[in-house]
Ligand SMILES: Nc1ncnc2c1ncn2[C@@H]1O[C@H](COP(=O)(O)OP(=O)(O)OP(=O)(O)O)[C@@H](O)[C@H]1O
């Protein structure tokens with residue numbers, strides 16, 4: 001059974017159709033990449049799946065049940081967590097606290113038990129810390145020891161991205177949606193995060209959908225690739241098939257030709 005089924009999804013903002021009749025499915029244990037030029041509608045798909053936006057039409061099913069109309073926190077509870085293209089971390093909280101935040105919804109304690117620090121509360125807190133450390137350890141020693149207690153503000157951009165991924169993992173989700181996980185990372189860090197995403201699937205048991213611009217990462221780890229352009233799915237298949245598809249080449253080269261001519265240089269739309 002498919003873990004995620006997106007069917008005939010549509011979303012417009014004013015006159016702009018950001019998602020136009022998009023359908024795809026993700027099976028348990030897969031790594032699926034969504035690619036496409038800037039403004040193609042990749043992040044909008046994540047915003048629709050996670051309940052940030054409500055689709056105008058179409059359906060999204062997770063483990064066979066429709067999640068359309070559910071609130072973002074309900075969708076996390078069902079087992080879908082995400083990271084954002086523009087990170088959403090609490091800059092003045094520590095690395096550990098940022099990851100603990102994601103488990104807060106699962107803690108079954110009252111404010112009184114927290115104030116009194118009852119044994120049950122302390123047990124839950126210890127378990128939450130252990131889980132947070134376990135997820136942070138996926139990224140090697142760099143977020144452990146003294147870094148655990150450093151505010152996110154002092155971290156490198158790459159470490160902030162890693163912290164956000166650990167937070168998504170610690171929600172208890174089965175399906176992770178990663179929006180440009182390698183953005184701001186150098187080639188060495190990108191090669192490393194590629195292997196970590198593979199381990200998140202192989203060892204962590206997560207099913208992963210990622211949005212990426214770096215084709216070497218996409219080519220290396222994707223079981224399947226979905227290509228969007230102007231809100232529509234223009235291709236789907238294994239990496240080599242889609243990157244050689246004339247429609248995909250045109251979508252990318254068309255952008256390059258525009259840029260080369262100087263007409264409409266740069267991204268088609270501003271990033272959100
Ligand atoms: N809340 C919104 N209000 C109005 N327009 C929006 C909104 N969110 C997205 N859009 C528009 O929808 C289109 C798709 O945006 P989206 O962010 O999904 O693209 P993307 O493929 O993620 O691009 P990028 O690669 O630059 O991140 C763009 O034209 C964008 O400006």
Ligand SMILES: [Mg+2]
Nearest residue numbers: 042043085272
């Ligand atoms: Mg985006």
